[in-house]
Amino acid sequence: MGDALKFSLADFFFNDSKSVLEPPSDFEKWMSDPSVQVGFSFYEQKLLAAPRTTTEILSNVDGQRRRVINLMSYNYLGLSTHPEVIEAAIEGLKKYGLGASGAPLLSGTYDLHVEFARRIAEFKGKEDCILYSSGLGGNVGAIQGLMRKGDVLIMDEKCHKSLIDGGVLAGAKMLFFHHNNPQHLDELLAKNAGKRTLVVVEGVYSMDGDLAKLPEIVQVVEKYPDVEIYIDEAHSSLMFGKTGRGVAEHFDLEDKVGISFGTLSKSFGGVGGFVCSNARIIRYLKGYSSPYNFSCAPSPVIVAGLMKALEVATRDSSLRDKLWENTSYFKKQLDGMNLNLGDTESQVIPIIIGSSGEMLYEMAAAMQTAGLFLQPVDFPAVPAEARRFRISMSAQLTKEEMDEALGIIEDKVAKRMRQAGLIGK
């Protein structure tokens, strides 16, 4: 194998080994290359404490325990570690035990699940809600449960893998429109007019932090009778919109979105997923969505904590106000360094480095050693010419933490990019 760094996980999908227990022989060779091992050493680094904005990790870079400013965890509002949320989860644990010990349809549904689903539906302004044990399971399950062979699924090309996997499992015809391009969406809809069709977008796109162009997309979709919109608000629920309901609320288009999905692991600080829509389709979905009816129900401990998280995040706007204040300050400082932040419009801020994987990993190691936990994001997760760091902002970040992190980014990333002539002075 020539230059190992030219290859990526995208290149070893097929396996010609005779035994299914043997990975491809060239994969093994590739993984043992020292330059590839440097890249993989960033994966699965151990956090030794809660995902607060200052935490502790056991670094794979040098084997040291290290206090770090944490710009990685998607604990956007700090609810995972909020004292009231922790207290509620402890009470849930005492009352219900650790797990639900049953699938939802038979014995896994507790009063807690029903109440939380009701509150989420009310929050999202929809008739009903179905809960899932994981966010990925929610997207896979909703798409797989609603779409059939012969149906058409038209997704933004930057949609999450869980949505794609749901489409593959459903056997629906899958088409991808150019990112945030309503004209291309229109072309695909015109070609498939008359077929049962679902258009899928994300409120905030997870690798770029930009928003769906929902007003233009709705305008196009409305030309086609019975075509519905599914929005994935994983990175926008509790944060966008006047009351935190998400990007659909932000654009005042909630009534145009038939199905609203969200995760419970990001701003909510727990784990799980939910899908809100009209009561009739939610009832139907419960019968056909495998990650719902063939999986254990969400842990009552988590649901007890989530119930409190929803209450804390929606009783006033203080947490999201703080998040936007922090995001605005941080972006302004990064802009001042002339870094390429792409088209971000949210608390997800990419710092796009370019095509050099080597530079990306060197910068990541330098930042970590200096006390900043900011992981590299490489191809195929992002385009090969736009390798990057992806910042998750948090309402919990203090000015001191942000300034310390910015100092490290200036010193280890911006300065080096300026020296290499990749950004202006």
Add this chain to the structure above:
Amino acid sequence: MTRDEVVEVIKRNILDNLEDLDENNIDPDKSMKDYGANSLDIIEVVSCSMRELNIKIPRTELADVKTIGQLADKFMEQIGK
């Protein structure tokens, strides 16, 4: 192996992965997208073709390939090595 034979391998994999196509109507100067392929179909066609031709080109080097003919040219570079 000639370029024409490589084009035939790619065409066969396109036919295996896309519906309602006739081999005679696949023009090497066009993109697979012109025949209704989505990004998952394209990955499948490219991977299956490389597997059949016993070559391996990093996905990062195929980003600029637009047409079926350009893909065959890329494959020929590797076959020639």
